[in-house]
Amino acid sequence: MNLSQFENTFSLFNEFVNEVLPDTDRQWRPALSIHDEQDRFVIACELPGVNVDDLHLDVHDGVLEISGERTPPVTSDEVTVRANERASGKFRRRVRLDDAVNKEAIEADYRDGVLYVTAPRMEETMPRRIDVRTHSTG
Amino acid sequence: MNCSTRQSALANPFAVAHRVLERSHRPTQSGPGALSVIEAETGVRFEFDVPGFGSDDITIDVEDGLLVVTGLQKDRDDKGTEVYSERRVGEFRRVLRLDRKLDPSTIEADLKDGVLQISVSRRPEAERRSISIRRPVSDA
Numbered sequence: 001m002n003l004s005q006f007e008n009t010f011s012l013f014n015e016f017v018n019e020v021l022p023d024t025d026r027q028w029r030p031a032l033s034i035h036d037e038q039d040r041f042v043i044a045c046e047l048p049g050v051n052v053d054d055l056h057l058d059v060h061d062g063v064l065e066i067s068g069e070r071t072p073p074v075t076s077d078e079v080t081v082r083a084n085e086r087a088s089g090k091f092r093r094r095v096r097l098d099d100a101v102n103k104e105a106i107e108a109d110y111r112d113g114v115l116y117v118t119a120p121r122m123e124e125t126m127p128r129r130i131d132v133r134t135h136s137t138g
Numbered sequence: 139m140n141c142s143t144r145q146s147a148l149a150n151p152f153a154v155a156h157r158v159l160e161r162s163h164r165p166t167q168s169g170p171g172a173l174s175v176i177e178a179e180t181g182v183r184f185e186f187d188v189p190g191f192g193s194d195d196i197t198i199d200v201e202d203g204l205l206v207v208t209g210l211q212k213d214r215d216d217k218g219t220e221v222y223s224e225r226r227v228g229e230f231r232r233v234l235r236l237d238r239k240l241d242p243s244t245i246e247a248d249l250k251d252g253v254l255q256i257s258v259s260r261r262p263e264a265e266r267r268s269i270s271i272r273r274p275v276s277d278a
Binding site: 020023030031033035037038041042046048049050073075078079080081082083084085086110112114115 | 175177185192221225252
């Protein structure tokens with residue numbers, strides 16, 4: 001796990017760190033990443049081969065929870081799994097969202113087996129350029 | 139090169155033995171290219187976890203009974219600054235030796251929801267042929 005300090009002019013005053021919470025009680029721990037795209041955060045979770053009906057996304061008490069289940073390859077008398085490196089079963093990943101995140105406006109897309117959760121920043125925390133007014137004396 | 143998995147064809151009369159030969163860019167188990175091997179009487183299906191890979195990012199080659207699957211994510215769609223990441227580097231290479239019972243010309247590949255499925259059918263059973271010995275022609 002590496003928690004890299006991101007370069008941002010706000011970082012001196014605020015740590016916009018979304019904290020990834022520990023999860024040890026599930027069979028599969030899908031890989032997660034968090035990116036700061038200036039006006040929003042994108043949390044990407046690798047969930048290949050998951051049925052959208054088995055995928056749940058909740059926000060509660062400031063915690064984003066991605067949970068669900070991936071079914072293992074089907075077996076029968078005629079079909080056997082000869083080797084398997086891919087985890088399956090229940091999964092749950094949780095991220096404690098920072099106060100800068102607008103929790104009401106969270107959206108999610110599932111594309112090519114990756115779940116992208118987009119969480120925009122609260123309006124007042126958006127990067128703003130401040131104009132310097134010049135005055136002429138005389 | 140390390141031959142990691144050795145499957146015995148004797149254990150299951152329908153088993154089609156093959157070997158997973160090479161694994162690179164895979165520091166631990168469940169990175170991109172993680173594999174399931176599913177066998178049936180009709181053939182074998184390989185399933186690879188390739189989250190975030192498009193069909194343009196994957197190459198599948200077969201030569202002399204070797205199936206080589208390579209993936210390279212050209213356009214990792216991570217914009218902005220990385221705050222935290224467990225996601226591994228977006229590339230992998232898997233080499234599998236296909237058992238002779240499999241017919242490489244029947245390979246089919248599908249990519250859906252970040253899972254690459256490659257299926258290979260068994261060859262039809264070779265027919266037995268009886269060969270009779272020619273009688274020498276003698277002139278007498």
